[in-house]
Amino acid sequence: MERRKFLIGAGSLAAGGAAALGSGAFTSVQADRTVSVSTAADNDAFLALDPSNSTNQAYASNAGSGAVTINLDSDAGVEGTGVNRNSTTQINDIFKVRNQGTQPVVVYVDPSSIENPTTSDGFGIDPQASNRPNGDYVNTSGISGGVEDDQISLTGVFSNPPYEYSAYVSDAEQGTADATEEFVLEAGESFDFGIYVNTADSDVSVSETIQLVADATVVPSSYDGQGE
Amino acid sequence: MNRRQLIIGAGAATVGAVSILGSGAFTSVSAERKISISVADDDRAFLRMEPLVKEGIDGEATGRSSTNGRQVEFEIPGDDNGENSAAGGVGLDSVYEFHDLLEVHNQGTQPVTLSSTYDGDAFADLALVTDSGVLREDPPALGVGDSIAVGLQIDTHGSDPGEFEEELTIVAERVGGNRD
Incomplete structure (x- = not known):
């Protein structure tokens, strides 16, 4: 990739001008510096959201051209046009979340960004991670159908969840380093992003935006690679 | 170190004001003053x-x-x-x-x-x-x-x-x- 580079003299001149004041040396410096940035579509970004090898990629669109959208409506690339009433629907592996940076990150969804969180009844959604490379959490057999063994709620990293989840790190572990390690992706690693939808006996048509976060600064200092 | 001389107009303005008071001796002064500036990496x-x-x-x-x-x-x-x-x-x-x-x-x-x-x-x-x-x-x-x-x-x-x-x-x- 070739990028142009050019020099800007303003910063140097400002520094020199300050020196001329003599008394207090530098009082103010404003230095203009060049920042070259490439932006990329989701399937190619540092935090890649890539449906290309996902089982349920039919529910994702736009990942190759901009910001990915999940369609659980007539825009989905399937015959159905929505989730059932009075049901829980589990769709795993809509796209892969892959760390294409250079260091481990903790990946989660900010629960406050979810407009309709899951409740015991009524309409709600909860984003899920499965097929995860790190952590040791295993779901109990009593959990609802379609949930994978290592599946967790992406909002489960928070110590005091404001609502119910379909699957999450056990109560005793929430907020601990051990629980946080479940959400780690090292450079090159990925997990499957899925979604859990709870519905009541009424039609719902919503469009909402959820916030996916990847943060290297909250990787527990105890994290030492696979498994723990 | 590479120093440069710059021409500064401030001194000229002061002297010029005196001329307006009526001496009439001159209409313009250009005074060079030295400032040392080093531009660094x-x-x-x-x-x-x-x-x-x-x-x-x-x-x-x-x-x-x-x-x-x-x-x-x-x-x-x-x-x-x-x-x-x-x-x-x-x-x-x-x-x-x-x-x-x-x-x-x-x-x-x-x-x-x-x-x-x-x-x-x-x-x-x-x-x-x-x-x-x-x-x-x-x-x-x-x-x-x-x-x-x-x-x-x-x-x-x-x-x-x-x-x-x-x-x-x-x-x-x-x-x-x-x-x-």
């Missing part, structure tokens, strides 16, 4: 800025910050071996932070605050950032001889896919403002 300036060679993949440098020998510059993704070669760039509708790209050192004689401004239009925002947040409303103070590691925050809400060359203004101001 970033790594030797009063506000010293040096790229931090951030360890990337396999402990190699990412190249996200560098210097052309005179001024520091940033490139995301980096162009060195430690960068993840799979990464095409920062995603859209996102806020990315890359910490610890640049060390800023106060080599002046007064404490300064460090912040940044951006008035480009490729991004919703572009700013210096530390673990404590963006250097803007409540910028950190840098004592004489102190240094701070800063990085970049890039807000791509509303941005298009592509390559952009933008300008970030790094601002160091004397603590308490610029008046004595």
